[in-house]
Amino acid sequence: MSVLVVVECDxxxxxxxxxxxASYGSQVAQMLGTTxxxxxxxxxxxxxxxxxxxxxxxxxxxDAEPRLKDFVNGAYTKLIAAAAQKEDAKVIVLANSNIGASxxxxxxxxxxxxxxxxVVELPKxxxxxxxxKRGAFSGKAFADVKLDGDRKIxxxxxxxxxxxxxxGKTAQVEAFSAQLTDADxxxxxxxVVMQDQAGxxxxxxxxxxxxxxxxxxxxxNWNLIEDLAKALGAATACSKPVSxxxxxxxxxxxxxxxxxxxxNLYIACGISGAIQHLAGVNSSKVIVVINKDxxxxxxxxxxxxxxxxxxDVLPKLTQAVKExx
Amino acid sequence: xxxxxxxxxxxxxxxxxxxxxxxxxFNKAGVQFVINPWDEYALTRAIELKEAQGGGTVxxxxxxxxxxxxxxxxxxxxxxxxxxxxxxxxxxAFFVAQQIASIAKDGGYDVxxxxxxxxxxxxFQVHGMVGELLNIPTVAPxxxxxxxxNTATLEREIEGGKEIVEVNTPFVxxxxxxxxxxxIPNMRGIMTARTKPLKVVEPTADAARTEVSxxxxxxxxxxxxxxxxxxxxxxxxxxxxxxxxx
Ligand SMILES: Cc1cc2nc3c(=O)[nH]c(=O)nc-3n(C[C@H](O)[C@H](O)[C@H](O)COP(=O)(O)OP(=O)(O)OC[C@H]3O[C@@H](n4cnc5c(N)ncnc54)[C@H](O)[C@@H]3O)c2cc1C
Numbered sequence: 417m418s419v420l421v422v423v424e425c426d427x428x429x430x431x432x433x434x435x436x437x438a439s440y441g442s443q444v445a446q447m448l449g450t451t452x453x454x455x456x457x458x459x460x461x462x463x464x465x466x467x468x469x470x471x472x473x474x475x476x477x478x479d480a481e482p483r484l485k486d487f488v489n490g491a492y493t494k495l496i497a498a499a500a501q502k503e504d505a506k507v508i509v510l511a512n513s514n515i516g517a518s519x520x521x522x523x524x525x526x527x528x529x530x531x532x533x534x535v536v537e538l539p540k541x542x543x544x545x546x547x548x549k550r551g552a553f554s555g556k557a558f559a560d561v562k563l564d565g566d567r568k569i570x571x572x573x574x575x576x577x578x579x580x581x582x583x584g585k586t587a588q589v590e591a592f593s594a595q596l597t598d599a600d601x602x603x604x605x606x607x608v609v610m611q612d613q614a615g616x617x618x619x620x621x622x623x624x625x626x627x628x629x630x631x632x633x634x635x636x637n638w639n640l641i642e643d644l645a646k647a648l649g650a651a652t653a654c655s656k657p658v659s660x661x662x663x664x665x666x667x668x669x670x671x672x673x674x675x676x677x678x679x680n681l682y683i684a685c686g687i688s689g690a691i692q693h694l695a696g697v698n699s700s701k702v703i704v705v706i707n708k709d710x711x712x713x714x715x716x717x718x719x720x721x722x723x724x725x726x727x728d729v730l731p732k733l734t735q736a737v738k739e740x741x
Numbered sequence: 742x743x744x745x746x747x748x749x750x751x752x753x754x755x756x757x758x759x760x761x762x763x764x765x766x767f768n769k770a771g772v773q774f775v776i777n778p779w780d781e782y783a784l785t786r787a788i789e790l791k792e793a794q795g796g797g798t799v800x801x802x803x804x805x806x807x808x809x810x811x812x813x814x815x816x817x818x819x820x821x822x823x824x825x826x827x828x829x830x831x832x833x834a835f836f837v838a839q840q841i842a843s844i845a846k847d848g849g850y851d852v853x854x855x856x857x858x859x860x861x862x863x864x865f866q867v868h869g870m871v872g873e874l875l876n877i878p879t880v881a882p883x884x885x886x887x888x889x890x891n892t893a894t895l896e897r898e899i900e901g902g903k904e905i906v907e908v909n910t911p912f913v914x915x916x917x918x919x920x921x922x923x924x925i926p927n928m929r930g931i932m933t934a935r936t937k938p939l940k941v942v943e944p945t946a947d948a949a950r951t952e953v954s955x956x957x958x959x960x961x962x963x964x965x966x967x968x969x970x971x972x973x974x975x976x977x978x979x980x981x982x983x984x985x986x987x
Binding site for chain 1: 767779834835838861865868870879880897899900902905917918919953957959962963966967968969973976980984
């Protein structure tokens with residue numbers, strides 16, 4: 417019996433969200449009196465995989481098949497299922513990412529497991545039951561969900577679990593083959609197009625986000641957003657109307673019908689704070705709102721606020737960050 | 742080509758969420774229900790593809806009790822040809838996926854579309870479960886869908902980018918923006934929707950694997966701390982020394 421964690425890697429590195437997943441998995445293993453094994457997907461180096469020991473992982477299974485570099489649903493699902501069988505995994509933990517949800521939902525059927533996505537806390541296991549807390553109603557509520565059966569799959573929401581860092585501990589990296597064949601790569605991508613993100617920080621993984629709304633007046637003013645983001649090491653985002661009129665690309669649109677982010681810091685500039693926008697950002701740890709209208713609804717959801725003109729305030733903030741560094 | 746579009750019935754996006762006194766269920770009192778916004782992308786794209794192909798059918802499917810019928814009629818008014826309602830409370834994602842898979846199999850559908858996730862449960866699971874139950878490919882979440890013969894070209898969003906994927910029918914895709922501009926019903930659509938077929942079937946007797954034991958609202962914010970615009974730089978100091986986020 418063991419806990420299996422799925423770690424997503426990119427360009428040799430383990431993604432930040434997967435360090436959280438690994439930490440979640442090793443803590444669950446401890447609760448259940450067992451150990452946590454990881455299985456790697458994407459492009460990984462052995463040295464970086466061994467470092468997963470710092471997150472409490474004892475062993476990492478690594479299939480060196482080069483076609484696993486890009487996300488292929490068929491192949492990833494088979495690889496993880498094979499690892500779960502080998503390790504007799506009772507709990508499988510993955511990131512609540514596009515990859516995690518695509519693979520996790522298929523695995524739940526294949527392995528006859530119960531599944532919860534969008535999970536924000538470690539499970540409660542009193543009295544033989546297994547309950548996890550997950551986000552629901554687009555960030556407006558939480559649900560405690562009881563997972564039945566003796567196999568469970570948990571997809572952990574980004575930035576909701578603190579990653580462990582036990583310096584010096586290493587995991588044993590073990591070569592593993594899931595015997596993947598061409599048929600498993602039938603849905604392999606013909607092409608992969610990566611976005612050009614400001615400062616190279618991807619919005620879904622970002623710790624800090626600077627976001628602009630219609631109050632920015634036009635795309636020509638986005639340098640103000642980008643300058644502050646750059647100074648802070650933040651990703652940039654926008655409200656829906658901004659991407660609808662193509663001031664900014666669609667992948668920056670956050671909210672109910674865009675992506676959900678939960679960074680440590682979300683700075684909203686010239687965004688009114690409509691309920692559909694809040695749905696995508698309200699689990700951010702600290703929210704800062706800059707708006708010239710003191711009645712803007714966003715102030716009710718904010719931790720810090722400045723009632724003022726973005727064109728005046730943003731350059732001052734950027735300057736202050738530069739002075740601080 | 743036969744399209745099957747799965748829709749769910751969800752509280753309007755502006756709904757203030759509350760629960761029954763025992764916190765076991767969502768409080769539906771006074772709430773307006775709509776077609777899940779993500780499902781609107783699936784529905785409109787299916788109709789557009791059918792129109793481009795000059796033939797075929799778009800069937801909408803909902804797993805829900807009779808109170809979902811107004812939104813099923815709305816989907817028919819937007820342009821679906823017929824509808825099926827599986828008469829059951831949607832217990833969990835696996836329960837719903839089994840109903841969809843069973844109908845998709847019996848009906849011989851070529852393309853099964855749905856929204857990325859429902860905005861109430863936010864599961865983002867049904868697509869993969871249906872694909873696995875039917876042993877066919879799934880593409881999730883899809884931002885673009887084009888068909889040429891039996892081959893579909895899709896853009897799948899991945900963190901930080903997109904993949905261009907080709908799959909043959911039958912397949913499942915879960916849809917999101919900017920796939921299309923969701924249509925709204927026009928007068929003629931509303932008139933014809935009344936007489937389009939809506940079949941009600943009973944669920945295949947299968948169990949759920951998860952159960953919500955209770956709901957909770959997030960803790961209320963402490964209240965906003967305002968910094969005068971003249972001292973904007975002060976905010977940065979607070980973010981470092983007080984909030985400790987930079
Ligand atoms: C089904 C549905 C789904 C939706 N999904 C989303 C979603 O996912 N994401 C999303 O963002 N929206 C979504 N919306 C739209 C949402 O309701 C709002 O319309 C939208 O968020 C408003 O964007 P905004 O705040 O940028 O613009 P506005 O509401 O126009 O607000 C602009 C703000 O800028 C301020 N401002 C103007 N000039 C300045 C200045 N010089 N300095 C400082 N402040 C200034 C104004 O006071 C105002 O508060 C959805 C709507 C629906 C119906």
